[in-house]
Amino acid sequence: MSVLDGMIQGFQVAFSIQGIMFIFIGVLLGTIIGMLPGLGPITAIGVMIPISYGMDPNMALVMMAGVYYGAVFGGSTSSILLNAPGIAGTVASSFDGYPMAQQGKAGKALAIAAISSFVGGTVGVILLMAFAPVLAKVAIVFGPAEYFVLMLLALTAISSLADGSMNKALISSVLGFMVATIGIDGQTGTPRFTFGSMNLLNGVEFLVIALGLFALAEVWFLIINRKKKLFKGDGNIGSLRITKTEFKEMRGPVGRQSFLGFILGILPGAGATIASFIGYITEKKISKTPEKFGTGSVAGLAAPETANNAATSGAFVPLLSLGIPGSGTTAVLLGALLVMGIQPGPLLIQDQPALFWGVIASMYIGNIFLLILNLPLIPYISKILSIPRAMLISLVIVFCLIGVYSLSFNTFDLYLLLVFGVVGYLMKVLDFPPAPFILSFILGGMMEQSLRKALTISNGNLTIFIDRPIALSILIVTVLALTLPPFIRKVKGSPTI
Amino acid sequence: MFVSRNRVVGLILFFIAITYLFLSFRLPPYPLVPVDSDAVPIVLGVLLTIFSIILFFTKETEQEKSEEKKVIPENKKDLLMLLTVAVFIFLYIWLLEIAGFILTTILFIFFTTLLLGYKRHMVNLIVSVSVPVVFYYIFSYLLEIALPKGFLPF
Numbered sequence: 001m002s003v004l005d006g007m008i009q010g011f012q013v014a015f016s017i018q019g020i021m022f023i024f025i026g027v028l029l030g031t032i033i034g035m036l037p038g039l040g041p042i043t044a045i046g047v048m049i050p051i052s053y054g055m056d057p058n059m060a061l062v063m064m065a066g067v068y069y070g071a072v073f074g075g076s077t078s079s080i081l082l083n084a085p086g087i088a089g090t091v092a093s094s095f096d097g098y099p100m101a102q103q104g105k106a107g108k109a110l111a112i113a114a115i116s117s118f119v120g121g122t123v124g125v126i127l128l129m130a131f132a133p134v135l136a137k138v139a140i141v142f143g144p145a146e147y148f149v150l151m152l153l154a155l156t157a158i159s160s161l162a163d164g165s166m167n168k169a170l171i172s173s174v175l176g177f178m179v180a181t182i183g184i185d186g187q188t189g190t191p192r193f194t195f196g197s198m199n200l201l202n203g204v205e206f207l208v209i210a211l212g213l214f215a216l217a218e219v220w221f222l223i224i225n226r227k228k229k230l231f232k233g234d235g236n237i238g239s240l241r242i243t244k245t246e247f248k249e250m251r252g253p254v255g256r257q258s259f260l261g262f263i264l265g266i267l268p269g270a271g272a273t274i275a276s277f278i279g280y281i282t283e284k285k286i287s288k289t290p291e292k293f294g295t296g297s298v299a300g301l302a303a304p305e306t307a308n309n310a311a312t313s314g315a316f317v318p319l320l321s322l323g324i325p326g327s328g329t330t331a332v333l334l335g336a337l338l339v340m341g342i343q344p345g346p347l348l349i350q351d352q353p354a355l356f357w358g359v360i361a362s363m364y365i366g367n368i369f370l371l372i373l374n375l376p377l378i379p380y381i382s383k384i385l386s387i388p389r390a391m392l393i394s395l396v397i398v399f400c401l402i403g404v405y406s407l408s409f410n411t412f413d414l415y416l417l418l419v420f421g422v423v424g425y426l427m428k429v430l431d432f433p434p435a436p437f438i439l440s441f442i443l444g445g446m447m448e449q450s451l452r453k454a455l456t457i458s459n460g461n462l463t464i465f466i467d468r469p470i471a472l473s474i475l476i477v478t479v480l481a482l483t484l485p486p487f488i489r490k491v492k493g494s495p496t497i
Numbered sequence: 498m499f500v501s502r503n504r505v506v507g508l509i510l511f512f513i514a515i516t517y518l519f520l521s522f523r524l525p526p527y528p529l530v531p532v533d534s535d536a537v538p539i540v541l542g543v544l545l546t547i548f549s550i551i552l553f554f555t556k557e558t559e560q561e562k563s564e565e566k567k568v569i570p571e572n573k574k575d576l577l578m579l580l581t582v583a584v585f586i587f588l589y590i591w592l593l594e595i596a597g598f599i600l601t602t603i604l605f606i607f608f609t610t611l612l613l614g615y616k617r618h619m620v621n622l623i624v625s626v627s628v629p630v631v632f633y634y635i636f637s638y639l640l641e642i643a644l645p646k647g648f649l650p651f
Binding site for chain 2: 050051053054165167168170171174175177178181185187188189190192193219220223224226227388389390391393394395397398401402405406411414415418422430448451452455456459460
């Protein structure tokens with residue numbers, strides 16, 4: 001079947017009435033959950049998994065994708081209005097967005113954010129359409145050796161790009177991998193680290209980790225800060241109108257960051273957070289009026305908002321065409337896909353073109369929905385921020401518990417969720433980043449299997465990773481990813497971006 | 498002088514690594530594969546041992562020290578609150594399959610919200626009753642996922 005046929009099938013999926021409905025549900029719920037303080041795309045995807053469980057995989061996938069980019073979109077709203085970003089990917093948006101809101105121009109800031117996000121997201125999808133099939137074609141020759149080094153690269157990249165101590169990020173990855181080794185070994189059938197418990201034979205459910213480390217861990221912070229009011233304003237956000245000069249100011253950053261953000265999104269370990277910071281920094285550097293940045297500059301808000309949404313589309317490239325997530329969030333998305341019985345990877349585009357192109361096509365519609373949701377309807381949606389914290393906390397806890405329960409029907413997993421909730425809290429207190437943990441937990445099983453398959457092929461000879469040119473070049477990049485960033489930091493003398 | 502956090506955490510991680518390594522070495526061998534099930538765990542255990550030693554000898558930066566304050570409960574009251582909520586969650590899990598989803602969830606939402614200082618009891622009651630009922634309906638009828646009924650007839 002030709003590529004065009006596949007695309008047409010995909011568009012049929014996305015443009016069906018059912019498709020449009022699920023895209024809408026996805027982006028709406030994503031926006032709402034992403035807006036809530038402390039809750040980001042990982043929680044949003046995690047909570048939605050039980051709902052998607054029995055659905056048609058095509059519809060489930062477009063909905064989940066919608067939840068993901070919807071949550072990134074929604075995160076910017078709380079960054080601007082509250083200076084309390086729901087996720088790390090929108091922290092940079094608060095630098096100029098929040099000062100703007102304080103000057104009574106919240107509506108304007110939200111409009112700039114919405115338009116920049118829309119452009120970034122849409123350009124990202126167009127680039128995704130061009131890149132993903134090409135990469136899938138290249139990846140079709142990949143054997144277990146290439147897959148192993150690629151995943152190794154993803155893990156080292158996320159650790160070395162993490163904020164703060166690289167050693168702590170590496171510890172976090174190793175711990176995640178260790179948890180992944182719990183259960184029956186796929187190759188030999190040996191039960192490992194189960195301590196005789198029947199419940200651990202199948203390993204730890206990934207939703208337990210995702211919701212424990214991200215959602216439940218955040219709940220403890222919400223409890224400590226429960227007295228802070230969520231939304232100080234009276235719900236009046238001012239005019240949404242953008243003037244012609246402001247529009248002109250946006251044009252440059254939006255155009256540039258759509259591409260830069262997308263490229264950063266493809267790279268393993270980078271993702272929306274780094275894209276938004278780099279977007280902000282580059283625009284500040286080339287700006288004629290850098291002193292305006294941080295005081296409510298239009299360009300300073302447009303740049304990170306464009307970049308993080310373009311990066312979100314970029315992150316789908318390795319996920320869909322290689323089946324390898326490059327960030328914590330896409331790792332959870334991969335986990336969700338596996339629950340639905342979808343295995344992303346180079347064969348997806350051949351075997352299930354409707355699924356592959358369906359999700360890409362759905363992003364066009366999803367971005368339009370987001371623009372509608374975020375421009376005229378934002379005053380109403382932002383009312384959700386006036387939910388009292390006490391109520392929000394108890395509801396989030398219930399969502400987490402029920403999410404896990406409806407996947408495993410086992411209270412043992414709920415106790416485990418509580419344990420990982422505490423672990424996640426401790427990690428946060430002690431500055432251990434949770435993203436490497438979840439990524440290596442999800443990649444761990446696959447990595448171990450591909451390593452052992454590769455070594456079975458080579459009869460235990462480690463040179464298989466050096467003899468194959470693609471594997472060798474990825475390995476070299478991995479070593480650079482591990483050694484370069486700390487080196488650059490040392491030379492520059494600045495801790496992190 | 499107070500003991501640095503990195504030392505304590507490094508030490509704990511070191512013990513986790515050693516225990517994990519010990520368990521890895523005791524995994525039963527399987528003769529027919531070139532790489533057995535203990536290979537990857539042993540590598541992981543060694544890596545964690547190395548990283549924990551590095552952490553043990555890492556000095557804390559000033560930035561880390563100042564950041565610590567925000568996230569740790571400032572007073573005993575907050576800590577007590579965290580523990581109480583944790584106990585509530587524990588009770589919820591314990592009661593879920595005994596008393597059923599609806600009843601347990603109503604009690605949990607109402608009392609947790611109350612505990613956290615929400616004063617409008619009527620609103621609280623409405624939310625804590627309607628959320629579980631709507632959820633139960635969505636899960637049982639739309640998604641066909643059976644949540645625990647408990648001793649209630651519906």
